[in-house]
Amino acid sequence: METNTTEAPKKSLNFIEAMVEQDLREGRNDGRIQTRFPPEPNGYLHIGHAKAICLDFGIAEKYNGICNLRFDDTNPVKEDVEYVDSIMEDIQWLGYRWENVYYASDYFQQLWDLAEKLILQGKAYVDEQSAETIAKQKGTPTQAGTESPYRNRPAEESLALFRKMNTGEVAPGAMVLRAKIDMASSNMHMRDPIMYRIITDHPHHRTGWTWKAYPMYDYAHGQSDYFEGVTHSLCTLEFEVHRPLYDWFIDQFKDSDYRPRQTEFNRLNITYTVMSKRKMLQLVEEGLVSGWDDPRMPTLCGLRRRGYSPEAIHNFIDKIGYTKYDGIIDVGLLEHAARETLNKTATRVNAVLNPVKLVVTNYPDNQVEKLLTENNPEDESAGTREILFSKELYIEWDDFMEEAPKKFFRMTPGQEVRLKSAYIVKCTGCKKDAEGNIEEIYCEYDANTKSGMPDANRKVKGTLHWLSTQNAIPAEVRLYDRLFNVENPSADERDFRDLLNPDSLKTVSGCFVEPWLKNQPALAHFQFQRTGYFNIDPDTTPERLIFNRTVSLKDSWAKEKKANA
RNA sequence: UGACUUAUGGUGUAACGGUAGCACUACAGAUUCUGGAUCUGUCUGUCCAGGUUCGAAUCCUGGUAAGUCAACCA
Numbered sequence: 001m002e003t004n005t006t007e008a009p010k011k012s013l014n015f016i017e018a019m020v021e022q023d024l025r026e027g028r029n030d031g032r033i034q035t036r037f038p039p040e041p042n043g044y045l046h047i048g049h050a051k052a053i054c055l056d057f058g059i060a061e062k063y064n065g066i067c068n069l070r071f072d073d074t075n076p077v078k079e080d081v082e083y084v085d086s087i088m089e090d091i092q093w094l095g096y097r098w099e100n101v102y103y104a105s106d107y108f109q110q111l112w113d114l115a116e117k118l119i120l121q122g123k124a125y126v127d128e129q130s131a132e133t134i135a136k137q138k139g140t141p142t143q144a145g146t147e148s149p150y151r152n153r154p155a156e157e158s159l160a161l162f163r164k165m166n167t168g169e170v171a172p173g174a175m176v177l178r179a180k181i182d183m184a185s186s187n188m189h190m191r192d193p194i195m196y197r198i199i200t201d202h203p204h205h206r207t208g209w210t211w212k213a214y215p216m217y218d219y220a221h222g223q224s225d226y227f228e229g230v231t232h233s234l235c236t237l238e239f240e241v242h243r244p245l246y247d248w249f250i251d252q253f254k255d256s257d258y259r260p261r262q263t264e265f266n267r268l269n270i271t272y273t274v275m276s277k278r279k280m281l282q283l284v285e286e287g288l289v290s291g292w293d294d295p296r297m298p299t300l301c302g303l304r305r306r307g308y309s310p311e312a313i314h315n316f317i318d319k320i321g322y323t324k325y326d327g328i329i330d331v332g333l334l335e336h337a338a339r340e341t342l343n344k345t346a347t348r349v350n351a352v353l354n355p356v357k358l359v360v361t362n363y364p365d366n367q368v369e370k371l372l373t374e375n376n377p378e379d380e381s382a383g384t385r386e387i388l389f390s391k392e393l394y395i396e397w398d399d400f401m402e403e404a405p406k407k408f409f410r411m412t413p414g415q416e417v418r419l420k421s422a423y424i425v426k427c428t429g430c431k432k433d434a435e436g437n438i439e440e441i442y443c444e445y446d447a448n449t450k451s452g453m454p455d456a457n458r459k460v461k462g463t464l465h466w467l468s469t470q471n472a473i474p475a476e477v478r479l480y481d482r483l484f485n486v487e488n489p490s491a492d493e494r495d496f497r498d499l500l501n502p503d504s505l506k507t508v509s510g511c512f513v514e515p516w517l518k519n520q521p522a523l524a525h526f527q528f529q530r531t532g533y534f535n536i537d538p539d540t541t542p543e544r545l546i547f548n549r550t551v552s553l554k555d556s557w558a559k560e561k562k563a564n565a
Numbered sequence: 566u567g568a569c570u571u572a573u574g575g576u577g578u579a580a581c582g583g584u585a586g587c588a589c590u591a592c593a594g595a596u597u598c599u600g601g602a603u604c605u606g607u608c609u610g611u612c613c614a615g616g617u618u619c620g621a622a623u624c625c626u627g628g629u630a631a632g633u634c635a636a637c638c639a
Contacts, residue, residue, distance in 0.1 A: 012579055012587095040639050075638060131637055140635055142567040176637055186568040188635050197637035217639045241569055241634045264570085266632095271576085277639095319588060321578050323571090326632050330576045333589050343602065378602065409600065418598055451598065463598050530599045557600045 014322040016055065016263060020063055020232060029231045029258055033065025036230050037091070037098070038221065040072045041083035041205070043277040044292045044299045045090045047313070047334075048268040054317045055234055055265065057096040068228060069098035073105050074220045076204040084205070090300040094310050104220045105206045107227055111215050112166075114223065114253055115177060115195060119158045123252060124195060125151055126161040127178050134176070137183070138191050144184040145191045151180060165198050165213040172198040177213070181248060189245045195219045222246040225260040226253065233260050236267040237326060268320070269328040272482035272501075273298050274489050279496055288500060289483075295537075295548050296483045296504050306480065307525050307535035307550030312341040328488055338551045342525060342533045347375045347382065350420070350465045351513040351528035351547075353477055355394040357440040357469065358411070360425060363391040368470055371451065373421035387514065389422050392469040394512050399464050400441050402430060407560060409462035411441060417462040420529065424449035424460055465529040472512035475545040478537065479506040511547075518545055525550065 013021065024031060037056040039049065060067035069091065073079050091098070118124040127134060127150045139145035162177055164170050177196035185191055196213045203209050222245075225233045233246075239262065246262050269275060274283075275298060283289045283297070292299050295306035303313065316337035320329055369389045376382035395411065404412035411417055416426045425443040432438055448455040485501045486492055492499055517526070517536075525535040532552035540546045 014578090018581085038639090042639080072639060078638070134637080135635075138635055140567085143635090144567095145635090173637065188568085191635085194637055199637085214637095216637075221639080237570075238633055239639095243569090266571090319577075323578075325571055325577090327577065330589065333577070336589060339601090348599075348601095377597095377599080407600095420598060422598095424598095456598075460598085462600075465599070527599085527601085530601065532601095553599080553601050555600070560600080 015324070016059065016232075016234065016265060016322055017062070019263065020059060023231070024063065032229070032231055033060060033063040034229055034231045035060050035065065035067045035234060036070045036102075036225065036228065037067065038070045038072045038224075038235075039087050040075070040078070041080060041087060042075075042078040043083060043281065044086055044301060046275060046277075046280070046297075046299045047270070047303060047316075048275045048298075049090075050094060050300060050313050051268045051317055051320070051322075052234070052236070053091060053094060053096060054314065055322060057091075057098075059232065059234070060099075065231070066099040067096075068100045068102055068230075070102040070104065070224060070228070072217065072221060072224075073103050073205065074215050074217060076199055076202040076214065079205055081205050086301065093300065093304065094313060102224070102228060103206055104215075104224050105204060107220070107224055108207065108211055108215070110227060111220055111223055115215070115219075116159060116162065118179070118195075118252060119162060119177070120155050121252075122155050122180065124158070124177055124179050125153055125155075126158040126165070126175050127151075127192075128161075128175050131173060134194075138188065139183070141186075141188060147183050148178070148192065151178075151192070162196070162213075165196065166211060168200060168212050170198055170212075172200055174198070179219075179248075181245075187241055187244055189218065189242055190248070193218055193245060218242055218245050219249060222249045222260070222262075223253065226250055229258070230260045231258075233262040235262060235264055237264045237324065238267070240264045264324065265322045266324055266326050269326070269488075269490070270298065270334060271328055271331045271487045272484045272489070273331060274484070274496060276490065282497075286497070288497065295478070296480055304523070305538065305548065307342075307523070307533060307548055308338055309341060309345075309525070312338045315341050331482060335551045338533065339553070342527065342550065344378050345376075346525050346527040346533055348373075348377070348529050349514050349517065349526045350387065350467050351475070351477075351511060351526075351531065351534070352394045352396055352465070352467050352472070353508055353511045353528075353531065354397045355467075355510070355512055356397045356400060356438070358393045358395045358466065359440055359442050360391050360393065360423075360445050361428065361442050362444045365391055367391065368468070371421050385516075387421065388468040388471050389419075390468040390470045393419070393466045394469060394472055395441070395464055395466050399462075400427075400430070400438075402438070405564070409557075410464060411443070411462075415462075416458075416460045417464055418449075418460045419466050420463050421451050422466070423447070423451075424456070424458060465531075467512050467514065471515045473515045473518055473545065474509075475511045475513045475517070475547060477508045477511045477534070477547045477549065479508060479549045480504060481506075513545070513547075518542075527553075 035056045057067045127148045137146045176194045178192045181190045183191045243262050293301035293305045370386045372384045400411040411427045418424050423445040425445045428442045430438045430441045481504050483504045484499050486499050489496045489499045522538040533550040534547040537546040537548045
């Protein structure tokens with residue numbers, strides 16, 4: 001008796017979902033689930049952030065919780081509203097809605113009050129040593145640090161100085177507030193970490209010049225979680241060593257059973273790609289790419305411009321999973337996710353990237369026919385459209401060989417091929433100039449083999465895409481390849497700029513496409529039949545139609561050619 | 566020569582003490598009006614050494630390897 005044959009196979013939980021379900025079973029935090037996505041507004045979101053976003057928002061969605069967006073804006077030197085806007089746009093593009101938007105800067109007063117309390121309890125002190133001295137005293141991972149001479153100053157003294165830190169009376173760098181924990185801890189982060197530093201030369205993007213002393217990440221982040229009622233604070237592996245400090249701060253202030261908990265997962269690495277904000281910024285600033293939204297960039301705006309849909313991103317994130325193992329994902333998986341998603345939705349069109357003229361010698365000179373072709377064989381509801389056939393056509397250079405190997409199923413003298421949605425034609429030769437360069441190719445068509453007619457079912461090995469010279473319109477096509485030549489640029493000892501792939505962008509002009517593509521909106525995506533998935537670049541103007549290649553189609557002929565080369 | 570974390574085919578990810586499975590890749594075949602798509606099949610794996618157990622990828626001990634940490638960044 002099989003009762004559940006119609007049920008989808010149960011997808012196994014990742015370790016975070018398993019943890020959440022256990023927390024739910026145990027009634028932790030009253031069964032409440034709350035997460036947050038906490039970007040610093042100092043750069044554009046990339047595919048690695050998408051992984052975190054899908055987890056933060058996904059967990060909340062799945063377990064009837066809420067997820068807030070919180071900007072961790074505690075360092076006015078680096079942050080800007082420009083980034084706030086793009087971050088919100090990208091999250092929404094991915095299809096998520098936050099419950100609330102918060103800013104760590106919303107809590108500056110609360111954080112300040114708590115810090116004063118900590119000082120009064122003798123758990124924090126103002127240190128007047130220089131940054132260098134403090135760094136030196138910190139010790140090394142294998143060597144304990146030494147205590148600051150200011151460590152045991154009276155609490156009232158620290159409090160008075162702390163207040164001065166925020167009035168402008170104290171120069172940046174002259175004083176910091178430190179938590180008094182353990183200078184001998186094996187965890188460097190517990191060696192009296194800095195809680196506040198003075199920044200006076202940059203206005204904060206939200207609070208302006210109001211504050212002179214700003215809280216550091218470790219203090220502000222955990223407490224913000226606590227203020228908001230976050231239950232699951234999910235972050236990447238490099239924050240693992242921060243967790244004891246996160247917990248320490250929570251312990252100092254916690255006044256009920258509620259407690260947020262930090263859990264770390266592996267960040268996303270992809271082959272032939274860099275995922276560091278610093279390196280991306282460098283690529284942009286040094287003009288090595290055209291901008292944050294260069295289609296070769298792993299930023300969300302770059303992927304969007306490249307032709308990736310939110311569905312393709314989700315599809316990819318679903319495949320890679322969440323663990324604590326710091327590996328590197330094959331970029332082929334990202335490409336596969338794009339093909340898989342686009343295959344179902346992209347309208348098939350004819351586009352000839354590298355055209356050569358094909359003359360159907362036995363076709364009437366001035367005749368033109370309208371033929372029907374399907375928009376998407378994967379989706380019958382996509383319907384059909386008309387295309388124009390005439391005596392003179394364009395086909396790809398790659399589809400002709402005067403002397404071809406046996407496995408070449410395309411245009412070569414004496415061989416029959418099908419012109420997609422049109423006729424079966426037989427190649428009869430070509431015309432050459434004085435130097436022997438081929439100028440045009442000749443063939444004869446069989447009038448009884450028009451698509452839909454009985455003779456059209458004749459077996460031919462190859463089917464070619466084509467365009468009529470009567471109505472094809474010119475276009476520019478940008479072909480993208482991986483940005484880097486080495487699998488793992490971050491692990492390479494050479495300067496990452498020396499590892500760039502010089503052929504990551506090939507601009508091809510003189511292409512031809514179907515005329516109706518002129519009127520499509522930016523980012524609209526298509527499959528260029530037998531070639532790949534392409535979308536309309538926002539640089540497109542009425543005079544200049546530009547396409548980006550999102551990803552090529554799998555090409556077993558290219559593989560065959562390579563194998564025999 | 567410290568602390569924390571991790572280790573399953575080429576890559577990523579399952580198996581929660583009981584048949585090592587899935588996806589991508591690669592390779593073969595079927596099919597096809599896209600050399601696309603689809604379908605079928607094949608190759609390849611539990612880091613090492615001990616221990617506990619009827620039984621270990623899973624638990625324990627010890628190695629080995631990798632990642633992270635010494636910003637007044639987040």
